[in-house]
Amino acid sequence: xxxxxxxxxxxxxxxxxxxxxxxxxxxxxxxxxxxxxxxxxxxxxxxxxxxxxxxxxxxxxxxxxxxxxxxxxxxxxxxxxxxxxxxxxxxxxxxxxxxxxxxxxxxxxxxxxxxxxxxxxxxxxxxxxxxxxxxxxxxxxxxxxxxxxxxxxxxxxxxxxxxxxxxxxxxxxxxxxxxxxxxxxxxxxxxxxxxxxxxxxxxxxxxxxxxxxxxxxxxxxxxxxxxxxxxxxxxxxxxxxxxxxxxxxxxxxxxxxxxxxxxxxxxxxxxxxxxxxxxxxxxxxxxxxxxxxxxxxxxxxxxxxxxxxxxxxxxxxxxxxxxxxxxxxxxxxxxxxxxxxxxxxxxxxxxxxxxxxxxxxxxxxxxxxxxxxxxxxxxxxxxxxxxxxxxxxxxxxxxxxxxxxxxxxxxxxxxxxxxxxxxxxxxxxxxxxxx
Numbered sequence: 001x002x003x004x005x006x007x008x009x010x011x012x013x014x015x016x017x018x019x020x021x022x023x024x025x026x027x028x029x030x031x032x033x034x035x036x037x038x039x040x041x042x043x044x045x046x047x048x049x050x051x052x053x054x055x056x057x058x059x060x061x062x063x064x065x066x067x068x069x070x071x072x073x074x075x076x077x078x079x080x081x082x083x084x085x086x087x088x089x090x091x092x093x094x095x096x097x098x099x100x101x102x103x104x105x106x107x108x109x110x111x112x113x114x115x116x117x118x119x120x121x122x123x124x125x126x127x128x129x130x131x132x133x134x135x136x137x138x139x140x141x142x143x144x145x146x147x148x149x150x151x152x153x154x155x156x157x158x159x160x161x162x163x164x165x166x167x168x169x170x171x172x173x174x175x176x177x178x179x180x181x182x183x184x185x186x187x188x189x190x191x192x193x194x195x196x197x198x199x200x201x202x203x204x205x206x207x208x209x210x211x212x213x214x215x216x217x218x219x220x221x222x223x224x225x226x227x228x229x230x231x232x233x234x235x236x237x238x239x240x241x242x243x244x245x246x247x248x249x250x251x252x253x254x255x256x257x258x259x260x261x262x263x264x265x266x267x268x269x270x271x272x273x274x275x276x277x278x279x280x281x282x283x284x285x286x287x288x289x290x291x292x293x294x295x296x297x298x299x300x301x302x303x304x305x306x307x308x309x310x311x312x313x314x315x316x317x318x319x320x321x322x323x324x325x326x327x328x329x330x331x332x333x334x335x336x337x338x339x340x341x342x343x344x345x346x347x348x349x350x351x352x353x354x355x356x357x358x359x360x361x362x363x364x365x366x367x368x369x370x371x372x373x374x375x376x377x378x379x380x381x382x383x384x385x386x387x388x389x390x391x392x393x394x395x396x397x398x399x400x401x402x403x404x405x406x407x408x409x410x411x412x413x414x415x416x417x418x419x420x421x422x423x424x425x426x427x428x429x430x431x432x433x434x435x
Contacts, residue, residue, distance in 0.1 A: 005094055009086040010101040017079050018105060022064055027177045027209070029058050032164050033351040038062060038112065038138050041162070044128060046153045047142035049166035050295035050320055051231045054209050055142045056081075058166050059114050062140060066112060078102050078110040082120035090120070092127035112138045119143040125156030132160050167295075167349050168321050169207035171342070171434050174198055177212055182431050195431050196413060203338040206323025224323045228252075232296040240290045247272070247279050251287055255297055255317055256328035260337035260344070262356075263288070263299070264314045288315070295320050298344050303355035303366040303402055316356045318344040335412075336381040339430060340364055343379050343410055346434055359401055361394030366402045376407040383414055383427065396421040408433070 036045055047055045063079060066072040080098065082090055090098075102110055113131065118124045118141040131137055153161055175182055180194045205211055205220045208227065214220045233252065242248050254268060265284045272279040291297050297320060302313035318341045319325055325338060347354045347367055357363040357376070365377040376398040380391050391409065399407045399421060407420055409427045416427045 010098055014101045023060055044161040045140045045164050046161045047164045053166050053168045055166045056116050075106045077112045079114040081116040083117045091122040095127050115141045171202050174202050199431050203322050206321035235294040236290050259319050259325045260340045262314045263317045300354050300356050303357045340379040357398040359397050361397045363394045363398030374402050374404040376404045378409045381412050392420050
């Protein structure tokens with residue numbers, strides 16, 4: 001026995017994996033943007049994202065794909081969950097013993113290593129660098145947000161990894177759960193009603209897998225409340241050793257109430273002082289960044305070609321899941337903001353950079369893809385004679401000032417085209433835009 005880890009424990013962990021049936025009831029996840037082909041990947045795939053978003057189940061899905069399309073057997077794969085009590089005290093020095101246990105039971109070395117909750121391993125980064133340097137394994141890892149964030153992976157693995165972002169279910173994945181297909185043909189049949197009902201549910205309660213599967217509004221809200229209190233609040237407090245917890249709580253509550261609005265650090269500092277609470281701008285800026293790192297919010301800068309102006313202007317903040325807005329004041333609920341929030345999440349999911357535009361008019365998003373092409377995206381619950389001039393004017397100005405190649409208007413359920421600055425612009429329902 002070394003470090004409290006017996007050979008029998010390691011053999012038991014490997015044997016259980018080799019005999020473990022595939023999890024039941026899994027909803028297949030869409031391939032994340034930038035997901036490498038594991039059969040050819042030379043980099044470590046680091047699965048990151050919010051807690052409870054389904055990172056572990058996604059890893060099981062990858063294993064299933066290897067066994068299916070890639071023609072691999074379970075004996076080609078070692079899956080280790082380092083939260084298993086039998087692996088308590090596991091360190092980098094123990095990894096060869098784990099590989100030896102696998103070899104003893106299968107007669108071969110694994111080709112693929114899947115390590116869940118890898119942050120539990122002492123010197124986890126050294127272990128991964130050593131395994132990667134051997135050039136014999138394809139490696140996939142995931143970890144808890146309170147201990148393993150994207151910046152930690154970037155620092156520790158130094159160019160040896162690709163991050164794979166797993167967020168709560170997208171609308172398309174929620175439709176899959178409900179057995180609804182959103183293809184172009186069905187969209188012109190009574191099935192359209194099923195699409196819109198699922199969309200309404202998504203905008204109200206979001207896409208966390210446990211929430212989607214919950215039976216009613218009360219249970220869904222209770223799960224979201226639990227996530228809010230025990231995951232994001234505790235993650236931020238524990239991970240960043242936050243002392244001014246009252247300030248963090250006030251900030252999180254304020255962000256719930258102001259979803260899809262500009263957030264001014266100076267303005268919020270004044271709110272705190274007016275209520276007799278201390279709080280510095282520097283601390284608030286740090287907490288805002290912390291909440292982004294634990295995937296509680298998305299914060300978009302104002303579009304400008306000047307880096308200084310992007311830094312100096314307020315951020316526009318969005319909740320990482322539309323369901324969290326339900327935890328704020330019910331009378332402040334805004335369907336239009338929920339739709340805009342959903343668009344912000346999809347832009348993050350697709351790994352497109354996004355900013356907001358504010359000039360004489362406003363546009364919700366300027367986006368840029370990996371090719372450097374910009375698009376202006378205006379979000380509007382419903383275009384009407386009352387708002388069309390304002391929405392199209394803001395979109396036109398944004399397209400011109402940002403030198404965007406195209407523009408689009410995302411709505412709840414309207415379709416069509418409009419002329420903006422002499423160019424045709426599509427009006428497209430959110431459920432089709434995300435397809």
